[in-house]
Amino acid sequence: MRLHARPSVRFAGQITGVEGYVESAAHGLVTALLFAADLSGAELAPPPRDCAVGALWSHVTGGHRSPGGAHEPQNVNWSMFPPPAPGVRKHDKKRARVLRAIDSLEAWAQQSGVALRATQVTADSLPASSKKGGGKRRRARSGAREDQQR
Numbered sequence: 001m002r003l004h005a006r007p008s009v010r011f012a013g014q015i016t017g018v019e020g021y022v023e024s025a026a027h028g029l030v031t032a033l034l035f036a037a038d039l040s041g042a043e044l045a046p047p048p049r050d051c052a053v054g055a056l057w058s059h060v061t062g063g064h065r066s067p068g069g070a071h072e073p074q075n076v077n078w079s080m081f082p083p084p085a086p087g088v089r090k091h092d093k094k095r096a097r098v099l100r101a102i103d104s105l106e107a108w109a110q111q112s113g114v115a116l117r118a119t120q121v122t123a124d125s126l127p128a129s130s131k132k133g134g135g136k137r138r139r140a141r142s143g144a145r146e147d148q149q150r
């Protein structure tokens with residue numbers, strides 16, 4: 001994210017290849033932290049790829065580009081994250097990835113001396129699995145169909 005000819009110049013936001021308001025702001029935050037570390041002579045690793053800011057960082061630094069392929073600006077999405085651990089059931093994948101992202105971001109912040117506000121997302125606050133919600137949605141849809149048929 002630096003100008004090759006003048007590495008003290010850093011870029012952030014859509015100009016680097018992220019897309020969207022939240023993504024541009026998140027990317028700007030990481031760039032600012034790296035810049036602040038530079039100024040204080042500290043070493044700061046970019047956030048890990050299994051949390052959203054790290055997945056975006058990996059995306060703009062070429063993590064998903066096929067060799068010789070052009071960069072495509074993107075909103076943050078699950079394809080930027082590493083797959084969940086083997087053995088996680090399909091309908092538990094998103095939940096597993098959210099919990100892993102929180103753990104990874106917190107570990108990175110702690111190692112890096114970055115202050116985080118406590119998250120309100122916990123294992124208990126997340127639905128047990130998406131299958132349950134899907135079941136509810138399916139029941140709601142089939143109920144709506146029955147209403148139409150009446």
Ligand SMILES: Cc1cc2nc3c(=O)[nH]c(=O)nc-3n(C[C@H](O)[C@H](O)[C@H](O)COP(=O)(O)OP(=O)(O)OC[C@H]3O[C@@H](n4cnc5c(N)ncnc54)[C@H](O)[C@@H]3O)c2cc1C
Pocket residue numbers: 012013014015018019020021022024025
């Ligand atoms: C029509 C439209 C709709 C969109 N809708 C959505 C949406 O619904 N949701 C969403 O998440 N994203 C949306 N986006 C994308 C979103 O706007 C951008 O991803 C985001 O604003 C990029 O933020 P940024 O800070 O990187 O760049 P920008 O918001 O483009 O900010 C760059 C700033 O730099 C200034 N600037 C440029 N050159 C210079 C210069 N030489 N000197 C000083 N200042 C300069 C510009 O004036 C500008 O204020 C939309 C974009 C468009 C065009």
